[in-house]
Amino acid sequence: MSEGVWAAPGRVNLIGEHTDYNDGFVMPFALPHTTVASAARRDDGVLRLHSADVPGGAVELRVHDLAPGRGPGGWTGYPAGVMWALRDAGHAVGGADFHYESTVPAGAGLSSSAALEVVTALALSDLYELGLERGRMARLCQRAENVYVGAPTGIMDQTASACCTAGHALHLDTRDLSQRQIPFDLAALGLELLVVDTRVKHAHSEGEYGKRRAGCEAGAAALGVSALRDVLYADLPAALSRLDDPEVRALVRHVVTENHRVKRVIALLEAGEVDAIGPVLTEGHVSLRDDFRVSCPELDLVVEASLSAGALGARMTGGGFGGSAIVLTHTSTSTTLKKSLLDAFAPTPYAEPRIFPATPSPGARRVS
Template identity: 85%
Template sequence: MGLCPRAPWAPRAAWARWARWAPREGERVVSEGVWAAPGRVNLIGEHTDYNDGFVMPFALPHTTVATASRRDDGVLRLHSADVPGGAVELRVDDLAPARGPGGWTDYPAGVVWSLREAGHAVGGADLHYESTVPTGAGLSSSAALEVVTALALSDLYELGLERRWMARLCRRAENVYVGAPTGIMDQTASACCTAGHVLYLDTRDLSQRQIPFDLAALGLELLVVDTRVEHAHSEGEYGKRRAGCEAGAAALGVPALRDVPYAALGEALSRLDDPEVRALVRHIVTENHRVERVIALLEAAEVRAIGPVLTEGHASLRDDFRISCPELDLVVDTALSAGALGARMTGGGFGGSAIVLTERSTTPTVTKSIVSSFASAGHKEPRIFSAIPSEGASRVS
């Protein structure tokens, strides 16, 4: 079983790493601060965010950390300890969609572009990143990178950005600058979640409610199983699902699929001729209803009862939205056979991670069964860790 622990981001250690990549020979870079933003896992509510629906993410203890300082020469210098190669230098005045070098630097560069497009006076900066958020695992490593960049620049340039607005600017960076048609959930979770809670988010009006989620006190555990099958949101399949949802809303004459009542789903489906669009609509409407059911169960202290709802969500993502893969299905099937209370894929799909709700007493059995099943199927060994609801983005020093 692989484990991704949170790194001890001590300011002194961060400075030592920062000092190793001074921009020019003999020049000392003075760090003005250290910031951190987490990845997230989504408990329930998948692909509903770009349909104006409901989601329930919480922040993970895994973070992307940025050590940053301002520059007065209009240069944005980006460096990652986790990516081979040296620093990348860009001029902030030249930033524009489809003009960046591509790769990971488009995410922070897109944030700078988005801030400036919104009228915020952001100049150059040195930004050095390190991360414990698994990439390609459906745990929002890109959103963590975006949010930590926005928070650092907000503080450095005294922008005073409100967290919800920050999330919207980061989402715009990913949609327009990077070209990935994602919703608002990931950035909002990274920016706004609180420790010990799951975030109920209405993605239409961005209203939020923090719902206590203390599984340990109940003898429960939520596992994240990273299948190590990487996905890419900006590729075609994600965009096709979004376009299909928009087509369904247009055919039904509603602004978004969030406006189709669960009670009227049967009648709505009868009005759709395209079977693929019909399946997408069915998933979104039933998934919004699953979010409402999970909220009701958590508020009634019936936490164990959310397990079957999670499993229903996986079946819908597998059969109607068609974004699962053999590895994700294997996690879910194996976990349930080993005694888990519920399981489902989480994130954008086509790879990434699954979540598994277990009694703590059965966690070792479930974990061993999943690892064994992957070995028997000839897959890479999955990375498994406990998902602990953690704090959103913050300044470390």
């Protein structure tokens, strides 16, 4: 029998891509799409995991046996990793029953894995009265994904799922983990942000994401800084001239200019010039496409077709290699823009994209 129900959202990153593992700035907000967990304690040391969204029955694991490199694989690795991370950090957590249901599109670059991790951590914190602070919870979930699952993700996704608030974007400094909630009420200004899920799946833990991270670390080492966050935008030309590897040079250029774009978006939002962030979003896509090389033809088509149809700006969001794009548009032209996007995809071999509005929503919470 369930002792409670918890929910944690997916996220969209407005700006600040591939900066989080470089000690940089990010600006996500929570989606209304959530992973919901019904959970209860067990006294037999078993972690029982079941998902309404995955074929097959429940998976049962002994919590004392959980360790990196010892399974399980697939989706169950994320909640198992959270259990391991909590116990490894010294928290007195025993067995538990979990049943999950999710509306966060998997593989769409919207942090379905972070939502699964955070809802598990929040439920366990409440069930076992751990009193985990939200930032600490996010760090433990990141450790679960990095060490247990083996995906070298930064801290943004878990922090967004745990800490975002409705009607705001979260400005997160990933070096000191300081946060600011930036008002982001598009509807009041006659604007809308659309998420366009290309339905192209990615797998960050299978190589390409890790290569980009290693390249960024190589660039920082070559420049004698602890992280690319320390390269100032004004000093970028001089820094690039010191890098011999063209691929590393391109990665560094993206990270430094992307941190600068986050600052520009914050300044525009605080000045009330929300529609002016559109071109900054588009600049971010060009940088991700050309310098970081994490876009794909479907994402590029979304951006090109959206701009041709009058969008204020558009870019891929998330880690890349598929997933979703975001499009900023006037609410009055949203319907026409959606049709233009579908028309652009119709003659191609690509799957029809899923399009929905992104409303800044609350972070993880107990539902009942």
